Amino acid sequence: MSDLPPLPGPCELCGGLRGTRREGSLICADCGWRYGDAPDPDLPLPAIEVVYYLRYDRRVKIGTSRRPRQRLASIRHDELLAFEQGGRALEQQRHREFALVREGGEWFTLTDEVRAHIAALRERGEPWTLYARWLSDALR
Structure with a gap:
């Protein structure tokens, strides 16, 4: 069981549900994406090999x-x-x-x-x- 608090909803990037506070922002514990931000749907996602x-x-x-x-x-x-x-x-x-x-x-x-x-x-x-x-x- 994780001791990290849950995010208010799923991370927009990875769907993670656990969060942490960093520099005043709520951050997804799984991927590091700032909660509430959304990737620009008009731009392609970067290719990760x-x-x-x-x-x-x-x-x-x-x-x-x-x-x-x-x-x-x-x-x-x-x-x-x-x-x-x-x-x-x-x-x-x-x-x-x-x-x-x-x-x-x-x-x-x-x-x-x-x-x-x-x-x-x-x-x-x-x-x-x-x-x-x-x-x-x-x-x-």
């Missing part, structure tokens, strides 16, 4: 996207494991790191080494909360 880790059975797909909600909706998977901010270069670095357990394409065996990497990413936060934070930072 992420490397995603999807589990399907005992395999993990390590891919990248600038539109993770759309991309993940198009891929059969059991669970979103983690995000890390970065694009193609970071994705290729991860593919090289785990090359010994590559099953084909962007799919890797879920070994202890891969699990440990994902666990370290999860310590930073839940994937969609992190994404909302990165989006909030880009909008500011």
Whole structure:
């Protein structure tokens, strides 16, 4: 249970419900967006490149996207494991790191080494909360 007070309503950016006070403003505890502000609907949201880790059975797909909600909706998977901010270069670095357990394409065996990497990413936060934070930072 969180000891942070609830926001009066959902955050306009991420839908978070917990808040904190900072410099006289009510701030979403999840993404850091100032409560009451709304992103300009006439402007496109900034593109945030992420490397995603999807589990399907005992395999993990390590891919990248600038539109993770759309991309993940198009891929059969059991669970979103983690995000890390970065694009193609970071994705290729991860593919090289785990090359010994590559099953084909962007799919890797879920070994202890891969699990440990994902666990370290999860310590930073839940994937969609992190994404909302990165989006909030880009909008500011």
